[in-house]
Amino acid sequence: MPKNRRWVLAARPKGEPSPDDFRLETHEIEASAPPDMVLIRNRHLSLDPYMRLRMDDAKSYVPPYELGETLGGQTIGEVVASGSADFTPGDSVIGSGGWQDYALLPAKMVRRIDPERIRAPAWLGMMGMPGFTAWIGLDLVGGVKAGETLVVGAATGPVGSMVGQLAKRAGARTVAIAGGAEKSALARETFGFDVAIDHRDPDFAERLADACPDGIDVYFENIGGPVLEAVLPLLNDFARIPVCGLIAHYNESGPAPDASPLARVMRQVLVQRLSLRGFIVSDHFARYSDFLGEVAPLVGKGEIVGLEDVVTGLENAPQALIGLLAGRNRGKCVVALD
Secondary structure, three states: OOEEEEEEEOOOOOOOOOHHHEEEEEEEOOOOOOOOEEEEEEEEEEOOOHHHHHOOOOOOOOOOOOOOOEOOOOEEEEEEEEOOOOOOOOOEEEEOOOOEOEEEEEHHHOEEOOOOOOOHHHHHOOOOHHHHHHHHHHHHHHOOOOOOEEEEOOOOOHHHHHHHHHHHHOOOEEEEEEOOHHHHHHHHHOOOOOEEEEOOOOOHHHHHHHHOOOOEEEEEEOOOHHHHHHHHHHEEEEEEEEEOOOHHHOOOOOOOOOOHHHHHHHHHHHHOOOEEEEOOHHHHHHHHHHHHHHHHHHHHOOOOOOOEEEEEOHHHHHHHHHHHHOOOOOOEEEEEOO
């Protein structure tokens, strides 16, 4: 019987997560799969900011983790036992396998992938949920057009970098917001943004205004906080804001003490007829095949690129998530379990 290591939620964080909020357990599992199920040996685990939201006992778009529950997340792995005619041992697959070595999943919730065509970690980034999030957000809300100015927060992350490349292909002028000189250079040199602004610069608001002399037509929101405050005065009439995430607030242990910026946002929404819409990518998975049909050939030919920040060892997953929430990663954060 194989041994399965798994990380569970040990305590609910108060602000920034700490290692004590996680607990590593080991137990034996059956090396078989019931009918219509598949047993997967996970090889790569995706770490994403939304996981922090699920650690709080609060209403959100996904249920919170229960204390003692295995932490969830998308994984790439190999089928080791199958109770489904659609899969055989050795198949490379992607599914929601979670923070553990092995996952028993319904066959209908698993998808076969081709790691020979596109490298395995990229299926968790460019070709996975982050890449699809960028694509659906631009299609559903952004509607970016040639000649427009698009600004994206967290621009070197897996969502932001894909947003910039897709907008550039549509003929837009692209402005990256990144944290630090290294990430700003990465945004320009690797992901092809026209301009990159460091949000840690004390003159950030002025530099952003200089980079957007014709205003902002689309702001792809991943951050919130002071970055949004700097963007608001630069929005053009009929600007669109796909609201994908608000990572600046994920480690807050309660509501912000001053809610007045929201009133300003809502006034601008009315006066300038802005389109401000939150979206959750899981609501749109029916269109995932459309995304693959458009983007997979571009990735395969190297016309869209991605970057994975790979951490080795399942035991290092908690520190990797803590670092991700603090902005210490470069590109898509992936854990190689072995």
